[in-house]
Amino acid sequence: MQQALSSGRARLVFEIAPQMEIPQPSWGDSTLWVLQSSSLSTETIYRCMLKLRTRMDRLMRITQKMQRYTGTLTWRYEQVENCIHSGWELYMDWYNMLDDLEDNPSAVELLMFLKETSCTLYNLGQVVEYLTYIFQNVPKK
Numbered sequence: 001m002q003q004a005l006s007s008g009r010a011r012l013v014f015e016i017a018p019q020m021e022i023p024q025p026s027w028g029d030s031t032l033w034v035l036q037s038s039s040l041s042t043e044t045i046y047r048c049m050l051k052l053r054t055r056m057d058r059l060m061r062i063t064q065k066m067q068r069y070t071g072t073l074t075w076r077y078e079q080v081e082n083c084i085h086s087g088w089e090l091y092m093d094w095y096n097m098l099d100d101l102e103d104n105p106s107a108v109e110l111l112m113f114l115k116e117t118s119c120t121l122y123n124l125g126q127v128v129e130y131l132t133y134i135f136q137n138v139p140k141k
Helices: 002-007 009-016 040-068 077-100 107-137
Strands: none
Touching: 040 077, 040 107, 077 107
16 A cells, blocks of 8 residues: 555545545455464453454444545544544554464464454555545645
8 A cells, every 4th residue: 555655546546536445455255363262362362353343343434434425514634633543553553463472373363363464454554545635635723
């Protein structure tokens, strides 16, 4: 996404068709990690992941509402700024969760964990890029 932005492709997509999604890589059928072992550290990571999923879903709902909105209301500067900060904090929490893996999960669990993390970070990157685009057009009050 960063390469696309630096070359201007993502910016162009947002200017021409803000609702259009940038083509994304394929992660296959399932991207949600399902807990299969019962080790304490794996359960801790899983509980943390469930909280992050909830926060991500909330941010996605807010962003989708912004994208579908066709009224005359202009989003307030602080609203968009808070969404961007929330997105960056969420990104760092997902990213840092990779460092919190203490034990050696099975290959299948690790694959699904990395798959969900990768997919979520990609989607979160798209959300933050869209919010950044909106942010540039919001009047500062």
